[in-house]
Amino acid sequence: MDVHPQLLRALRAVLETGSLTAASERLGFTQSALSKQIASLETAAGVQLLRRGPRGVEPTEAGHRLAARAASILDQYDAAQRELDDLATPVGGRVALGGFPTTAMRLVPRTIARVRAEHPSVEVDFLESSTPVQIRRLRAGRLDLALLSSGEGLPGWDLTGIEVERLPSGPLLLAVGRRHRLARAERVAVADLADEDWIAGRGARGEPQFGAWPTLSRPRVVAELGDWSTRLGFVAAGIGVTTVPGLAAGALPEGVFCVEVDDPQWTGRELLLAWIGALAGPAAAVRAGLRKEASNR
Structure with missing residues (x-):
């Protein structure tokens, strides 16, 4: 099956949001254009991928399976694009940091401000997303550091090959x-x-x-x-x-x-800082900033 990556992005957006309307808003297309992309993907795949259900658009079994493959394909595609971009324009002191939404309310902006003050040559790019998305991005090389949530009420994330450090997070x-x-x-x-x-x-x-x-x-x-x-x-x-x-x-x-x-029944959750391989230079500076700000709440 030879398809444009955008068609796979369209399918993944529909499954993640549960509706064509929400997916079109996320991707910046009209709903009509997004519907045409899904139809093109179904034609290329030769099977129905989506059906309308009582709660919006529901994936077929084929849609579920293709979306699972699409996530891995798109992560590798983005990683390859980033490597090519790095060859053209060396990132130097740039660090890609990921975090779930509540880390962006205080911890991340204060850390970025601290790093800028202490290391003016280090630039931090922040990508906000859920923990499972961050783990995929970390493995694909799109993130240097990721702030993850772990503990009661959450899945047991597969962190094989990923280094983790626990940071203070509060109750x-x-x-x-x-x-x-x-x-x-x-x-x-x-x-x-x-x-x-x-x-x-x-x-x-x-x-x-x-x-x-x-x-x-x-x-x-x-x-x-x-x-x-x-x-x-x-x-x-x-x-x-x-x-x-x-x-x-x-x-x-x-x-x-x-x-x-x-609440004696609630054991709580942990804030994890994750990375792959050895940390040095700019990434190490951002890690130090996160540790200080997490301890200074």
């Missing part, structure tokens, strides 16, 4: 609005959260999202929103509460307060 916290009954509390029992309205995260299928407290059996979710600023805006307005990692505690908007939760 999972409850975020409430200024008028909420718990806004001035320093600590609450998990049982006190049973009747709360929750604002949950919404992202690509299979990706973990912050939202209701993880050990509550039947939380009442009143909204699912994809963007952190939107979620926290709903919290500030008193529409509901949500969970935030300790990493984000110092970057919450005005009108949102954090409360610690006593």
Whole structure:
């Protein structure tokens, strides 16, 4: 099967977002153009890849299998392009750092500012994505360093051949609005959260999202929103509460307060810094900056 890489990107975007509309917005195409790309891919493959279901577009078994292959193909394609770009324009002191969204709220920008101040010749390119995407990018050579989330409620990531270092991350916290009954509390029992309205995260299928407290059996979710600023805006307005990692505690908007939760059933998650091979020069400087900022929260 000889197809343009864009057709594979189109399929992967549809599967990750669950709809042609969301996928077209992500890729910057009209929905009609994206539909034509999928049709071209189905023609080349000789099988149906997608079908419309009650919750949007659903992949066929062939669609699932091709998308799994596409992820690996596209990662290798991007790695080859990056190597060619490096030959044409040596990156010198450039470091590619990846992190999941909440690392971008405080830890990553403060680290970049620190590195710029201490090492003006080092440039940091930040790529925000989920942990599984970062692991793929790290293996494909698209990242030099990656901040990963690991622990309870998450899959057991395959980190074979990847070096990891644990960084301080703080506990999972409850975020409430200024008028909420718990806004001035320093600590609450998990049982006190049973009747709360929750604002949950919404992202690509299979990706973990912050939202209701993880050990509550039947939380009442009143909204699912994809963007952190939107979620926290709903919290500030008193529409509901949500969970935030300790990493984000110092970057919450005005009108949102954090409360610690006593929950003996929750063992928590870890923040991992990952890389492949030996670290030296610019990458080592960025690693040192991350360690300092993670410890200075």
